[in-house]
Amino acid sequence: MFWQLLLTGLAIGSIYALVALGFVLIYKASGCLNFAQGEFLLLGAYVALTLVTTYKVPFLPAVILTLAVAALAGLVVERLVLRPLIGEPVISVIMVTLGLSALMRGIFQALWGTDTRVFPPIFPQEPVSLGGVSVSAVYLWSLGLAVLLLLLLSLFFKFTTTGIVMRAVADDQQAALSVGISVKRVFGITWAIAAVVAAVGGILLGNINGVNASLASLGLKVLPVVILGGLESVPGAVVGGFVIGLIESFVGGYLDPLVGGGLREVVPFVILLLVLLVRPYGLFGEEIIERV
């Protein structure tokens, strides 16, 4: 039981990590809290599902198309919704992302209804046996793909000029402008990447749980994750994702049967409160560099 809970916890955690990463990237670049992150996840899940079931596109091309659609959606949202707000107070920007979330949810409901839809089986159905522990393959695939994507992103931020420029903008916007960096373009790219990682999370989660509007509530779960990791920290988002995933999994496995269920939904938010009380900057909150 332990190993099984561990693996499912890691798999779900890796998806949380992806979605939280998108949230943190936007926050770092522009100081905006994107409360529509969960809807981008839903967008990915629905678009991929529609391509696969309605249009019979094979899974891999469907995923690639979905990611392109997500990137485009991210760019469009940044251009039309966020850019006109540059320089406005943070609270207005937050309200706008809340409005965006409601709007997207409404559109999805109109397009895809409220029923839960399921992906046709894509990953192998029979459970995989790992040293005596049997886990369903979809969890392993999710874990593997999410970790791969996280690695690729960290290489991107470390070694490509665009990645370095994105970190530069997160660090000091005025200095970025002064050396000719197009901050607007960087905001656009950031939203595109955030939408893409959320869409990947949506596709993976959709394969595990099926797709309906409640998937978007994962956007809310991103909050405990990023508060735990530190709003400004990319490694924090990743670690926070795994930690929350594991805690949920273990609480669901060991404690829920004792109390009759429901704890796993609550625990992340209890953690959120505790972290806010004890370490408001999170485990990995931005180190403010002070020279001696």
Next chain:
Amino acid sequence: MLELNNVEVIYDRVVLVLKGLSLKVPPHSIVALLGANGAGKTTTLKAISGLLQVERGKVTDGQVIFQGEDITNWDPEKVSRKGIFHVLEGRHVFEHLTVEENLLAATCLRRDRQGIKEDLEKVYSYFPRLKELRRKIAGYLSGGEQQMLAIGRALMSRPHLVLLDEPSLGLSPLLVSEIFHIVKEINRRERTTILVVEQNARVALSVADYAYVMENGRIVLEGEPEKLRENEDVREFYLGLTPEGRKSYREVKHYKRRKRWLS
């Protein structure tokens, strides 16, 4: 090369800071803009680089002409593409990036990998210290090293005109003269035009080809460094000299807001 004609700048639609400022920067020269704290030096540079925009400031009258083109109120991005780079007051290095990443971040307008490599080496040859520190996180560098990095970062974009805002701020006299020496070298070897803003008149006049003194949003004095050094007011207020030599502390206190000139 650069010309400001009767430039007027207003912040937040009400605060008038530059009140008809004019100056000229000839190609390949070093021009110094001197003035006390609050005179409007930084505002002048931001009016050129377009960074006024992000502080809700605007050029409301007059023109900024660069290489014959009117660049008044252009986007900072567009101004950089013309080859103008602004080294901000207080250095503003990217603190969480390494030294080399700081330099590379400034090359985002370029695609020529080979040229970028050569320019990295060029910056390291002007500032050998940066080469030793290339993998260090910039936030942990000393003030002087950060200033070198800020200047090096501007060089990476092969600028035609560099706007330097108070490079001497908070540095020891020895470091200040080292940095100005390198600035002069860059000007001589790369033929880069430089407009440098300073409160430290002594060191700025030592490298400049021409200098302006501003007060309260206007130019009040201009000339060759030799001529300015002879000027009574400059000697007294900006160099701390009187006919009898250095002023005593008591007399200087009167000019408290200009205290930093005396360091």
